[in-house]
Amino acid sequence: MVxxxxxxxxxxxxxxxxxxxxxAGIRQHGRRDLVVMTWEAGSSVAGVFTRNRxxxxxxxxxxxxxxxxxxxxxxxxxxxxxxxxxxxLLAAKQTCAELARLSGVRESQVLPFSTGVIGEPLxxxxxxxxxxxxxxxxxxxxxxxAGQGIMTTDTWPKGSTRQFNHAGVTYTVSGISKGAGMIKxxxxxxxxxxxxxxAVESSFLQQVLxxxxxxxxxxxxxxxDTSTNDSFMLVSTGQAGNAAxxxxxxxxxxxxxxxxxxxxxxxxxxxxxxxxGASKFVAVRVEGAETCQDALAVAYTIxxxxxxxxxxxxxxxxxxxxxxxxxxxPVAVMAIERxxxxxxxxxxVEHGQPSASYSEDAGQQVMNQSEIMIRISLGxxxxxxxxxxxxxxxxxxxxxxxxxx
Amino acid sequence: MVxxxxxxxxxxxxxxxxxxxxxAGIRQHGRRDLVVMTWEAGSSVAGVFTRNRxxxxxxxxxxxxxxxxxxxxxxxxxxxxxxxxxxxLLAAKQTCAELARLSGVRESQVLPFSTGVIGEPLxxxxxxxxxxxxxxxxxxxxxxxAGQGIMTTDTWPKGSTRQFNHAGVTYTVSGISKGAGMIKxxxxxxxxxxxxxxAVESSFLQQVLxxxxxxxxxxxxxxxDTSTNDSFMLVSTGQAGNAAxxxxxxxxxxxxxxxxxxxxxxxxxxxxxxxxGASKFVAVRVEGAETCQDALAVAYTIxxxxxxxxxxxxxxxxxxxxxxxxxxxPVAVMAIERxxxxxxxxxxVEHGQPSASYSEDAGQQVMNQSEIMIRISLGxxxxxxxxxxxxxxxxxxxxxxxxxx
Numbered sequence: 126m127v128x129x130x131x132x133x134x135x136x137x138x139x140x141x142x143x144x145x146x147x148x149a150g151i152r153q154h155g156r157r158d159l160v161v162m163t164w165e166a167g168s169s170v171a172g173v174f175t176r177n178r179x180x181x182x183x184x185x186x187x188x189x190x191x192x193x194x195x196x197x198x199x200x201x202x203x204x205x206x207x208x209x210x211x212x213x214l215l216a217a218k219q220t221c222a223e224l225a226r227l228s229g230v231r232e233s234q235v236l237p238f239s240t241g242v243i244g245e246p247l248x249x250x251x252x253x254x255x256x257x258x259x260x261x262x263x264x265x266x267x268x269x270x271a272g273q274g275i276m277t278t279d280t281w282p283k284g285s286t287r288q289f290n291h292a293g294v295t296y297t298v299s300g301i302s303k304g305a306g307m308i309k310x311x312x313x314x315x316x317x318x319x320x321x322x323x324a325v326e327s328s329f330l331q332q333v334l335x336x337x338x339x340x341x342x343x344x345x346x347x348x349x350d351t352s353t354n355d356s357f358m359l360v361s362t363g364q365a366g367n368a369a370x371x372x373x374x375x376x377x378x379x380x381x382x383x384x385x386x387x388x389x390x391x392x393x394x395x396x397x398x399x400x401x402g403a404s405k406f407v408a409v410r411v412e413g414a415e416t417c418q419d420a421l422a423v424a425y426t427i428x429x430x431x432x433x434x435x436x437x438x439x440x441x442x443x444x445x446x447x448x449x450x451x452x453x454x455p456v457a458v459m460a461i462e463r464x465x466x467x468x469x470x471x472x473x474v475e476h477g478q479p480s481a482s483y484s485e486d487a488g489q490q491v492m493n494q495s496e497i498m499i500r501i502s503l504g505x506x507x508x509x510x511x512x513x514x515x516x517x518x519x520x521x522x523x524x525x526x527x528x529x530x
Numbered sequence: 531m532v533x534x535x536x537x538x539x540x541x542x543x544x545x546x547x548x549x550x551x552x553x554a555g556i557r558q559h560g561r562r563d564l565v566v567m568t569w570e571a572g573s574s575v576a577g578v579f580t581r582n583r584x585x586x587x588x589x590x591x592x593x594x595x596x597x598x599x600x601x602x603x604x605x606x607x608x609x610x611x612x613x614x615x616x617x618x619l620l621a622a623k624q625t626c627a628e629l630a631r632l633s634g635v636r637e638s639q640v641l642p643f644s645t646g647v648i649g650e651p652l653x654x655x656x657x658x659x660x661x662x663x664x665x666x667x668x669x670x671x672x673x674x675x676a677g678q679g680i681m682t683t684d685t686w687p688k689g690s691t692r693q694f695n696h697a698g699v700t701y702t703v704s705g706i707s708k709g710a711g712m713i714k715x716x717x718x719x720x721x722x723x724x725x726x727x728x729a730v731e732s733s734f735l736q737q738v739l740x741x742x743x744x745x746x747x748x749x750x751x752x753x754x755d756t757s758t759n760d761s762f763m764l765v766s767t768g769q770a771g772n773a774a775x776x777x778x779x780x781x782x783x784x785x786x787x788x789x790x791x792x793x794x795x796x797x798x799x800x801x802x803x804x805x806x807g808a809s810k811f812v813a814v815r816v817e818g819a820e821t822c823q824d825a826l827a828v829a830y831t832i833x834x835x836x837x838x839x840x841x842x843x844x845x846x847x848x849x850x851x852x853x854x855x856x857x858x859x860p861v862a863v864m865a866i867e868r869x870x871x872x873x874x875x876x877x878x879v880e881h882g883q884p885s886a887s888y889s890e891d892a893g894q895q896v897m898n899q900s901e902i903m904i905r906i907s908l909g910x911x912x913x914x915x916x917x918x919x920x921x922x923x924x925x926x927x928x929x930x931x932x933x934x935x
Contacts, residue, residue: 179857208850210883243850353854445613445648449758452584478615
């Protein structure tokens with residue numbers, strides 16, 4: 126963990142959404158490693174999943190079952206059930222079938238999620254044995270334990286919560302996430318679950334989720350390695366009693382979407398802040414691009430550059446590395462004489478030339494900080510994008526070379 | 531330095547191509563840091579340069595002057611003259627003008643090349659002062675000193691040489707390269723110079739060079755960071771006396787191209803082998819792709835994955851990381867059920883499923899080696915590409931975070 130307090134702030138319960146945990150002893154004994162979430166019938170459920178083609182068995186199932194009126198999420202940590210072939214798919218199905226049997230829903234209404242070691246068989250029997258404990262534990266005020274229950278190498282549980290008022294009704298949006306996995310895909314996976322008591326029409330909820338994912342979890346990168354298991358789910362229970370939101374053209378829709386986005390961004394940033402081996406939180410903002418795609422291409426080229434990342438770790442105001450990364454970004458339109466670059470508010474390049482006002486001392490002052498913004502203006506359009514990342518440290522190598530010892 | 535002997539093998543002189551060095555004291559005293567190369571009038575000269583848009587002043591000049599019947603290369607180490615704006619361009623022009631004055635050629639016939647620290651003013655006067663010494667040193671049998679004279683953080687000079695016979699004539703192809711810079715862009719730059727005494731028509735030489743660059747220097751990556759100064763030059767002096775080669779449809783053309791390619795590949799691989807912080811030489815080969823572009827996209831995704839690279843450093847047969855990297859590669863056509871992956875000859879994934887014959891012991895045996903091939907078959911076409919890279923080690927972080935201290 127780098128920056129951010131790591132302190133858990135109380136997460137508001139969401140009416141109609143319950144969570145339960147158990148210790149199934151999947152990889153270690155004595156830790157919560159099984160989480161069950163459930164919600165009232167009639168809720169809407171949306172989800173986005175990893176684009177990695179080698180996606181894990183649970184991702185295949187969860188994606189397939191998303192349209193089948195889901196009622197349960199079944200999450201385990203300690204084992205990613207990825208790279209496990211056909212037996213992995215059967216094991217995932219077996220656990221879902223057992224939860225369906227115990228809870229009286231259809232098997233297709235249970236969506237599985239796994240995170241942990243890749244390539245080892247899922248101990249389905251351990252999961253099944255612990256299910257009654259998790260089901261007995263189901264309650265609305267259980268976000269903290271669930272946040273703990275989905276952790277792998279995270280150093281703290283990640284929660285976020287917001288409430289807002291509209292027309293005399295208080296609406297709640299709460300969520301949990303886990304990460305660190307982006308830099309440790311053995312302990313694979315970014316997982317996030319957000320619930321709200323607002324009523325939202327199902328296909329609109331999916332549209333909202335996809336947009337918000339692009340503005341939050343799809344904007345974080347530690348090392349560019351997309352995991353096999355990444356999933357981000359959103360449930361609206363409708364218990365607040367509003368007429369279901371089905372378009373953006375209402376004040377309630379605007380407030381709700383903004384609030385879900387805030388929660389998602391906070392959960393996403395928490396993953397970067399807890400990136401193991403990281404000592405800095407770095408925002409890379411690209412403005413004035415011809416397209417959003419170009420802005421992202423430049424931002425990711427910088428965010429993934431090992432040379433920029435090691436300079437950040439060393440607190441070295443090595444602007445030549447940033448400049449070189451911008452220059453090699455895969456975009457069609459770039460005019461060097463229009464490019465300007467800042468470290469926080471300090472100009473390092475102006476219109477393609479080294480800034481006359483830049484000094485090493487001033488650069489050093491910015492680089493010594495634990496939160497840094499690298500801002501680039503391309504000067505060829507109006508598109509802007511921002512991504513969040515970390516530095517690259519000795520600790521990263523130690524963790525990722527040393528794991529599986 | 532990782533693998534490879536690092537031993538200099540005598541490089542054959544190339545008739546009509548002379549090299550001279552001097553100690554100009556650009557960054558350090560007592561080391562060769564100025565290299566001049568020259569060739570007979572009537573030679574053909576070809577060149578390819580970095581695609582980085584923030585390319586250095588010497589690259590701008592060398593690229594512009596390539597069509598002007600070049601007669602001299604002027605190379606300095608210790609300062610990259612990159613990120614130096616207009617003053618950098620003026621300094622580069624000043625050094626070329628001085629060499630032109632001393633040697634009696636036109637200024638536009640002198641092509642400058644710089645490698646070293648980014649963002650510091652080029653000490654043009656030091657270069658100019660040392661030029662007479664370098665010119666007095668010009669001789670055909672001077673490749674070793676020139677190889678040393680272009681080094682920055684390289685741990686050994688890199689040379690390669692081949693001879694072949696055709697119709698009773700012995701032809702020579704010799705070259706030098708420098709690298710390590712790919713992982714240290716402060717000490718920026720990959721530079722390579724190859725000369726042959728064969729006569730080759732100028733535009734055909736450029737075509738040959740571009741093709742060979744794609745099969746050699748454009749296939750190596752340490753960290754994906756393209757420098758601001760990369761240049762690869764090829765000179766044919768024609769002193770062997772053949773009728774100028776102008777197409778591929780002759781036995782001489784075939785032999786010559788194959789020989790230049792061999793020299794270029796050896797020089798390119800030497801750069802990877804000498805990559806600082808690297809402990810392994812890794813070939814990533816992708817077969818059965820729909821297009822060469824797809825094959826390269828998959829190969830580079832693996833070669834740039836920090837997780838694959840740290841696993842290689844740890845000699846950890848962590849095949850899940852390779853599989854995840856293949857799965858997220860940006861290609862249009864991939865059918866998981868057709869993908870197979872090998873570590874050297876050991877199958878780890880067959881037709882999208884973990885190989886039944888794989889064992890951790892066997893995987894460990896491969897990973898313990900210092901030269902490893904990761905081979906992927908996509909099974910959707912016939913295109914094949916191969917790239918060469920290294921692992922990612924503590925030493926890499928140490929070097930790149932610690933530099934500029």
